[in-house]
Amino acid sequence: MVRALYKKRDIITRLDEEFRVVGISDSRGYIYDGKGLNLEKLINIKRLSDYMAYHRGGSAEDLIEKNDVDLMVEATPTNIENGEPGLTFIRRALRRGIHVVTSNKGPLVVAFKELTNLAKMNNCHLLYEGTVAGALPVFSLVRKCLQGDKIHRIMGILNGTTNYILSKMYFEGTSFELALKEAQERGITERDPSYDIDGIDAACKIVILANALMNKDVKFEDVKRTGIRRITQEAVSLAKKANFAIKLIGIIDKRIEVAPKLVPINHPLCVHGTLNAIHIESDLAGRITLIGYGAGKETISAIMNDIFTILKDLRKS
Amino acid sequence: MVRALYKKRDIITRLDEEFRVVGISDSRGYIYDGKGLNLEKLINIKRLSDYMAYHRGGSAEDLIEKNDVDLMVEATPTNIENGEPGLTFIRRALRRGIHVVTSNKGPLVVAFKELTNLAKMNNCHLLYEGTVAGALPVFSLVRKCLQGDKIHRIMGILNGTTNYILSKMYFEGTSFELALKEAQERGITERDPSYDIDGIDAACKIVILANALMNKDVKFEDVKRTGIRRITQEAVSLAKKANFAIKLIGIIDKRIEVAPKLVPINHPLCVHGTLNAIHIESDLAGRITLIGYGAGKETISAIMNDIFTILKDLRKS
Numbered sequence: 001m002v003r004a005l006y007k008k009r010d011i012i013t014r015l016d017e018e019f020r021v022v023g024i025s026d027s028r029g030y031i032y033d034g035k036g037l038n039l040e041k042l043i044n045i046k047r048l049s050d051y052m053a054y055h056r057g058g059s060a061e062d063l064i065e066k067n068d069v070d071l072m073v074e075a076t077p078t079n080i081e082n083g084e085p086g087l088t089f090i091r092r093a094l095r096r097g098i099h100v101v102t103s104n105k106g107p108l109v110v111a112f113k114e115l116t117n118l119a120k121m122n123n124c125h126l127l128y129e130g131t132v133a134g135a136l137p138v139f140s141l142v143r144k145c146l147q148g149d150k151i152h153r154i155m156g157i158l159n160g161t162t163n164y165i166l167s168k169m170y171f172e173g174t175s176f177e178l179a180l181k182e183a184q185e186r187g188i189t190e191r192d193p194s195y196d197i198d199g200i201d202a203a204c205k206i207v208i209l210a211n212a213l214m215n216k217d218v219k220f221e222d223v224k225r226t227g228i229r230r231i232t233q234e235a236v237s238l239a240k241k242a243n244f245a246i247k248l249i250g251i252i253d254k255r256i257e258v259a260p261k262l263v264p265i266n267h268p269l270c271v272h273g274t275l276n277a278i279h280i281e282s283d284l285a286g287r288i289t290l291i292g293y294g295a296g297k298e299t300i301s302a303i304m305n306d307i308f309t310i311l312k313d314l315r316k317s
Numbered sequence: 318m319v320r321a322l323y324k325k326r327d328i329i330t331r332l333d334e335e336f337r338v339v340g341i342s343d344s345r346g347y348i349y350d351g352k353g354l355n356l357e358k359l360i361n362i363k364r365l366s367d368y369m370a371y372h373r374g375g376s377a378e379d380l381i382e383k384n385d386v387d388l389m390v391e392a393t394p395t396n397i398e399n400g401e402p403g404l405t406f407i408r409r410a411l412r413r414g415i416h417v418v419t420s421n422k423g424p425l426v427v428a429f430k431e432l433t434n435l436a437k438m439n440n441c442h443l444l445y446e447g448t449v450a451g452a453l454p455v456f457s458l459v460r461k462c463l464q465g466d467k468i469h470r471i472m473g474i475l476n477g478t479t480n481y482i483l484s485k486m487y488f489e490g491t492s493f494e495l496a497l498k499e500a501q502e503r504g505i506t507e508r509d510p511s512y513d514i515d516g517i518d519a520a521c522k523i524v525i526l527a528n529a530l531m532n533k534d535v536k537f538e539d540v541k542r543t544g545i546r547r548i549t550q551e552a553v554s555l556a557k558k559a560n561f562a563i564k565l566i567g568i569i570d571k572r573i574e575v576a577p578k579l580v581p582i583n584h585p586l587c588v589h590g591t592l593n594a595i596h597i598e599s600d601l602a603g604r605i606t607l608i609g610y611g612a613g614k615e616t617i618s619a620i621m622n623d624i625f626t627i628l629k630d631l632r633k634s
Binding site for chain 2: 007268277283286305
C-alpha cells in the first residue's frame with residue numbers, strides 16, 4: 001500500500017497537492033504525523049514499530065478521531081462472523097464523514113445495507129473494489145463502463161484456491177486430497193482450508209456482488225452453497241472427456257448459489273490455475289467476461305483505483 | 318440507437334431532465350425538431366424519411382449548425398482512407414463546442430491527435446468506446462477502472478470475422494477458403510473480405526488503442542501487418558496437436574503489430590467464434606482480460622455508456 005502510494009505520488013499530487021498519509025495502524029499500535037508521514041522511510045522499514053514515534057497500544061480508532069483524516073483505507077483481516085474489527089472502524093469513519101476504501105469482505109458481508117446507507121447519509125464514498133476478485137475491477141466495470149446496462153446475471157470463478165485445486169485435478173489427474181495438500185504446501189490455502197473449499201469465501205463475494213450490482217438484499221445465509229470436497233478425480237476425468245471442466249461457480253440470477261458446475265472448455269469463464277473470472281450478462285452488452293488475478297499483490301490495483309475515484313470526485317466538487 | 322434511448326429514457330431523464338433528441342440524419346436527409354423528436358414514433362418507422370418533415374437533401378452538417386445541439390452521436394460508415402464523411406462532421410461539431418460520441422474508426426485512425434486536441438481546446442468530450450471491440454468497454458476500463466495502473470502491453474483478438482474463420486478451421490478442420498466462404502454466406506464478412514482477413518480492421522483498432530491508452534503517436538502505416546490468407550489447415554492442425562490455436566493477434570508494446578500467432582489453448586485470450594478478447598498488462602493489476610462481442614447490436618452498450626459519461630459530467634459541472 002505505502003509502496004504503491006509512493007510509486008504513484010506524482011499522479012496523486014496532481015489530483016490533490018495537499019495529499020498526505022497522516023497515519024497508519026497495525027494490530028498493536030499506530031504512527032501518526034499531521035504533516036504527513038515519510039513514505040520513503042516507510043517503504044524501507046520492515047515493521048511499523050520501526051518508524052519513529054510508534055504509539056504502542058494505540059488503535060486505528062484513535063487515528064479515526066484525528067481531525068485531519070479525510071480518507072481511510074481499511075485492510076484488517078476478514079472476519080465473516082461479525083465483521084470485526086473492520087466493521088467498527090468503517091462505521092466510525094463514515095460517521096465522522098471520512099471516505100472509506102476497503103479490501104475487507106467481512107464488514108460488507110455482515111452489514112452491507114447498513115454501511116452503504118451510513119455512507120450515503122454522511123455524504124461519503126464507501127468503495128470496496130478489492131473485496132471481490134482482487135485486481136478485477138468488477139464494481140467499477142459495471143458502474144462506470146456499463147452505465148446504460150441492466151445486469152441480468154453474474155457468474156464467476158471467485159476463489160483462486162479452489163480453481164487451483166480443480167485445475168490440478170483436471171490437468172494432472174491428481175486426487176482432490178493431493179491437490180489440496182499441494183495448495184496448502186504452496187501457501188495458496190489456509191491451514192484450515194474450509195473457508196476456500198467449502199465455498200465460504202466465494203459465497204461472501206456473491207453476497208457483495210448481489211447487493212452492490214444487482215440491487216438484491218442478500219445475506220450470507222441466503223447463498224445456497226456446495227463446496228468441492230466431494231469432487232472426485234473420476235468426475236473430473238469424465239467431464240474432461242466430454243470437453244467440460246468442473247469449476248466452483250458462483251451464480252446470481254434468480255438463484256443465489258455457489259456450487260461445482262460443468263463449464264464447457266471453450267467458455268470464456270473456463271480459466272485455470274489461480275485465475276478468477278467474472279461473467280456478466282446484461283441487456284445491451286450481452287455477455288462480458290473479465291479475467292485476472294483474484295488475490296495477492298495485484299489487489300493493490302483495486303485499492304488505488306478506489307482512492308483515485310475519490311480524489312477525482314473531491315476535486316470536482 | 319433510438320430504441321436504446323427510448324428504452325433507457327427514465328435513467329436519462331434522471332440525469333438531465335431536459336434531454337431530448339433534436340435531430341437525426343441519414344445519408345439523404347434529416348429530421349429536426351428543437352422541442353425533441355418523438356422517440357416512440359421513431360422506433361415504429363422503418364426509414365427516417367417516413368417521419369414527418371423529413372428534409373430530403375439536407376445533411377448532418379445542417380444539424381450541427383442548429384443552436385440547440387450539445388451532443389452528437391456519429392455513426393457514419395467507416396472510411397479509413399480519409400475518414401470522411403465522419404471526420405468533417407466531428408471537426409465541425411467539436412469546433413462548435415458540441416460533445417461527440419462516435420463508433421466510427423475512420424476519423425480516429427486518420428486524425429487521432431488532431432481530433433483529441435480539438436476536443437480539448439473546445440472543452441468537449443470526444444468519446445469512442447464503440448470503435449474498438451464493440452461492446453467491450455476497453456477505454457473506460459483503463460481510464461476509470463485502472464486509474465492507478467500504467468499499461469505496459471495490450472494484446473487482442475480484435476476482429477470477429479477472422480476469429481470465426483480460424484475457429485471454424487480449428488474445430489471443424491475446414492480449409493481457409495471454405496471457412497471464408499461460409500463467413501461470407503452468413504453475412505459475417507463483407508463481399509470484399511480483405512478489410513477483415515488482411516488485418517486492416519484489426520490494425521485500425523490497434524492504432525486507436527495505442528494512441529488512446531498507451532500514449533503513442535501511431536498511424537495506420539506504423540502497424541506491421543500480416544493477415545490470415547496464408548494460414549493453412551495443416552498449420553492449424555499442427556498447432557492444435559501441440560495445444561495451441563492460431564489467432565490473429567494485435568499487439569502493442571515495443572511492437573505495433575497485427576499478425577497470426579500461436580496462442581496456448583488455456584490462455585484467457587484464446588476465445589473462439591466471433592468473440593473478441595483484449596488482454597491488458599499493467600504494473601499494479603498484472604494481467605486482465607476482457608472478453609465479449611466485438612461487433613453487432615451490442616455496440617450500443619458502448620455508445621450509451623459514452624452518452625452517460627457525458628451527461629453525468631455535465632450534471633456535475
